[in-house]
Amino acid sequence: MSASGIFAGVRILEFGSGAAGPVATRYFAEQGARVIRVESAKRPDFLRLLHGPDPDAAPMFALLNPDKESVALNLAEPAAREIAERLVDWADVVAENFSPGVMARLGLDPERLRETRPQLITVSGCLFGQTGPQRAYPGFGGQGAAIAGFNHLTGWPDREAVGPYATITDSLSPRYVALAVAAALLERRRTGLGRAIDLSQIETGVFSLSEMIVRQSAGAPEAMRRGNHCEYAAPHAVYPCRGDDRWIAIAVFDDAQWLALRGVLDECEGGDDWGGDERFSTVAGRLAHEDEIDGRIADRTRDRDPRELMHSLQSAGVEAGVVQNFDDVLNDPQLAHRDHFQKLTHPRLGELSFERSALRFSENPGSVARPGPLLGEHTRVVLKEILGASPEQIDRWIRDEVLV
Amino acid sequence: MLAGFRILDLSDERGHLAGKILGDMGADVIKVEPPGGDPLRRRAPFLGGLEDPERGLAWLAHNTSKRGITLDLAPLAGRALFSRLVARADVVLESFAPGTMEGWGVGWEILSAENPSLVYCAITPFGRTGPYADYAAHDLVTVALGGNASMTGDADRPPVRCSLPTAYFHAAPEAALGIVMALYARDAGGPGQLVDVSMQECQVATLLSGVGQYERRGALGVRAGARLGRTREIWPAADGFVTFGLRGGHARTKNLIATVEYMAECGMAPDWLRELDWSSYRPEQLSAGELDRLEAAFGAFFESRTMGELYEQALRRRILLAPCNDPAAVLAHPQLRDRELFVEVESPDPQVQLEQPSFFARAGKDGIAIRRRAPRLGEHNDEVYGELGIGSHQLGELRDEGAL
Numbered sequence: 009m010s011a012s013g014i015f016a017g018v019r020i021l022e023f024g025s026g027a028a029g030p031v032a033t034r035y036f037a038e039q040g041a042r043v044i045r046v047e048s049a050k051r052p053d054f055l056r057l058l059h060g061p062d063p064d065a066a067p068m069f070a071l072l073n074p075d076k077e078s079v080a081l082n083l084a085e086p087a088a089r090e091i092a093e094r095l096v097d098w099a100d101v102v103a104e105n106f107s108p109g110v111m112a113r114l115g116l117d118p119e120r121l122r123e124t125r126p127q128l129i130t131v132s133g134c135l136f137g138q139t140g141p142q143r144a145y146p147g148f149g150g151q152g153a154a155i156a157g158f159n160h161l162t163g164w165p166d167r168e169a170v171g172p173y174a175t176i177t178d179s180l181s182p183r184y185v186a187l188a189v190a191a192a193l194l195e196r197r198r199t200g201l202g203r204a205i206d207l208s209q210i211e212t213g214v215f216s217l218s219e220m221i222v223r224q225s226a227g228a229p230e231a232m233r234r235g236n237h238c239e240y241a242a243p244h245a246v247y248p249c250r251g252d253d254r255w256i257a258i259a260v261f262d263d264a265q266w267l268a269l270r271g272v273l274d275e276c277e278g279g280d281d282w283g284g285d286e287r288f289s290t291v292a293g294r295l296a297h298e299d300e301i302d303g304r305i306a307d308r309t310r311d312r313d314p315r316e317l318m319h320s321l322q323s324a325g326v327e328a329g330v331v332q333n334f335d336d337v338l339n340d341p342q343l344a345h346r347d348h349f350q351k352l353t354h355p356r357l358g359e360l361s362f363e364r365s366a367l368r369f370s371e372n373p374g375s376v377a378r379p380g381p382l383l384g385e386h387t388r389v390v391l392k393e394i395l396g397a398s399p400e401q402i403d404r405w406i407r408d409e410v411l412v
Numbered sequence: 413m414l415a416g417f418r419i420l421d422l423s424d425e426r427g428h429l430a431g432k433i434l435g436d437m438g439a440d441v442i443k444v445e446p447p448g449g450d451p452l453r454r455r456a457p458f459l460g461g462l463e464d465p466e467r468g469l470a471w472l473a474h475n476t477s478k479r480g481i482t483l484d485l486a487p488l489a490g491r492a493l494f495s496r497l498v499a500r501a502d503v504v505l506e507s508f509a510p511g512t513m514e515g516w517g518v519g520w521e522i523l524s525a526e527n528p529s530l531v532y533c534a535i536t537p538f539g540r541t542g543p544y545a546d547y548a549a550h551d552l553v554t555v556a557l558g559g560n561a562s563m564t565g566d567a568d569r570p571p572v573r574c575s576l577p578t579a580y581f582h583a584a585p586e587a588a589l590g591i592v593m594a595l596y597a598r599d600a601g602g603p604g605q606l607v608d609v610s611m612q613e614c615q616v617a618t619l620l621s622g623v624g625q626y627e628r629r630g631a632l633g634v635r636a637g638a639r640l641g642r643t644r645e646i647w648p649a650a651d652g653f654v655t656f657g658l659r660g661g662h663a664r665t666k667n668l669i670a671t672v673e674y675m676a677e678c679g680m681a682p683d684w685l686r687e688l689d690w691s692s693y694r695p696e697q698l699s700a701g702e703l704d705r706l707e708a709a710f711g712a713f714f715e716s717r718t719m720g721e722l723y724e725q726a727l728r729r730r731i732l733l734a735p736c737n738d739p740a741a742v743l744a745h746p747q748l749r750d751r752e753l754f755v756e757v758e759s760p761d762p763q764v765q766l767e768q769p770s771f772f773a774r775a776g777k778d779g780i781a782i783r784r785r786a787p788r789l790g791e792h793n794d795e796v797y798g799e800l801g802i803g804s805h806q807l808g809e810l811r812d813e814g815a816l
Contacts, residue, residue: 071621257556345542366613
């Protein structure tokens with residue numbers, strides 16, 4: 009937590025699990041908000057069990073939840089639900105990504121909470137939203153990406169619709185959750201009123217694909233997966249380089265870049281005129297012959313070091329980038345310049361590289377200071393500070409399986 | 413939600429969606445285009461196939477809820493006019509290569525000196541400073557250097573990107589969030605500030621902590637196409653593809669049992685499959701032969717059914733299966749229709765109705781919705797410059813001087 013953070017003083021109470029919800033509140037924690045996660049050993053976040061039975065030794069959970077506090081609250085117990093409601097009284101924002109109806113069953117549905125607390129901001133972020141005939145659909149992010157259209161758009165035209173790596177709705181939706189909450193906080197300064205935000209992870213995906221939808225409704229050629237090819241640029245693909253599974257991405261948008269690419273790739277081949285064919289001299293011509301051009305480029309990149317080639321091409325004004333694997337990303341000089349990775353020591357997992365957001369503010373640097381919490385690590389301090397509970401009362405609640 | 417904030421959007425295709433998001437949230441977003449129009453206006457496909465800067469479908473999709481003006485920043489008169497616009501604005505959003513705005517004499521330092529409460533957001537591929545700051549990138553090269561491409565696609569082919577620009581899709585809400593955060597800091601009494609957004613860092617975020625997990629584990633993953641590790645995720649159906657994980661784990665047991673029941677009812681579950689104990693299913697412990705047999709049984713079943721039939725039963729039986737929807741299926745989706753995600757937006761051709769997603773979240777009254785169609789080139793010159801007190805005569809002079 010940074011005292012000078014943009015959200016210093018903002019209080020967020022978080023329910024839910026997985027990536028989509030918890031990633032959203034990180035933006036606030038990085039800028040000084042106090043974020044308290046309500047969890048329970050009775051039903052741990054599935055990310056805590058992804059790598060084994062110990063909920064406190066789960067790298068993915070720890071990495072996605074830095075700078076948060078964890079309160080163990082067994083919401084099956086009425087006393088725990090009373091405690092939760094008192095934590096809501098403390099909060100400016102209640103964020104959750106349960107299936108629709110779960111918060112209501114816990115007596116914590118946003119509408120009810122906001123009846124007596126109109127200043128409260130609530131955000132619900134499940135897969136399909138809080139309304140509609142399919143709201144109870146039980147899928148994960150992988151299903152969300154497929155439903156939104158990302159699978160259809162990713163892969164090779166002659167093969168399966170594979171979708172982008174990881175689950176894109178899990179990386180798109182938290183950005184929109186955070187944006188909606190930040191805007192509601194900004195608005196509340198002027199109006200004194202909060203908002204209830206109903207966000208569907210799938211809809212954030214479809215919203216992102218507005219171009220695909222507009223094209224479809226216009227009866228224009230359907231947006232479709234086309235490997236790395238691009239409808240308006242060629243060459244535009246990924247080419248082999250020297251080494252095991254080493255590749256370079258090259259994107260040429262105009263004739264000047266095409267000439268520059270030919271210049272760089274001629275250098276290494278003793279000046280053969282592989283790209284001088286009249287058919288390749290315009291964008292339309294290159295698009296019409298892109299497979300042939302791709303083959304010629306691949307023959308000339310195959311024995312080159314991808315990083316050196318990237319530097320040569322970029323220096324010549326051609327968009328090019330190494331297809332970086334995770335090791336390259338970890339050691340990327342540009343990301344290092346931006347301090348993207350922050351090393352912190354987790355009590356169970358040792359040193360881990362945590363990530364910052366993609367935002368750098370000139371006045372508010374923000375910070376990533378503490379690894380994701382152990383389950384219930386902050387139960388005592390939160391109940392003492394916020395509820396004023398005595399150590400004896402807390403012991404009783406622990407014994408009664410309220411605080412587990 | 414953002415009524416009362418004025419944003420000058422000078423961005424190109426890398427930032428159009430960020431400006432649209434803020435406009436859809438109620439901000440007064442003014443798209444500032446060079447006199448010839450934004451290059452995206454000339455991107456095919458066009459409405460009705462007619463090449464016309466007012467009919468580019470990508471342009472129309474990403475510029476709703478904005479007013480539009482033309483302004484040439486190169487001549488002195490244009491620069492002076494821009495200063496007057498900035499004096500009345502809260503935010504400047506741009507996505508030029510670093511140094512471009514400085515070259516015109518309207519860089520962050522100068523504008524900030526003129527208007528200390530200005531928020532200035534720059535979206536760049538890699539950030540405004542650092543070893544790759546001057547490298548050029550649009551989507552493909554960003555996705556390559558950000559790590560996602562290395563894991564997307566099949567092992568026997570090059571890494572692959574999504575055919576619509578996911579680099580922009582992530583950077584846009586991140587930038588919009590950064591802008592709202594800076595406004596929040598400013599409205600607490602702070603100064604305006606620079607928000608420096610790296611598209612590459614947004615891409616690293618799509619890995620959902622994958623790099624930190626890799627560092628701990630020490631082994632690189634491999635592109636697995638339609639699979640996740642050993643088990644298949646993407647399956648051919650009779651009329652397309654569906655996603656269904658043959659993964660193990662407690663969260664998936666019930667769904668595997670329900671799937672086999674469904675197959676049995678259709679007479680497509682062999683005896684050995686019906687007798688399997690899914691509670692102890694551990695695909696990582698099966699031999700290749702055993703996995704093949706399982707995959708063949710599920711595969712034959714999915715291939716015998718349409719995506720629609722399978723999804724209908726998945727909803728009924730709570731099976732974690734979803735169709736890889738094509739654009740037509742997304743646009744017709746009953747859940748999205750029920751939530752009124754799609755709205756008709758005024759089209760340049762009255763004969764053709766254009767539809768597009770109206771919101772990324774439901775936020776209640778005066779919340780998030782498309783406010784107006786994308787502007788025609790220079791459509792609001794009179795209106796916006798009129799608000800600066802510039803009459804039509806003076807506007808004509810400025811036009812003659814080449815400022816517009």
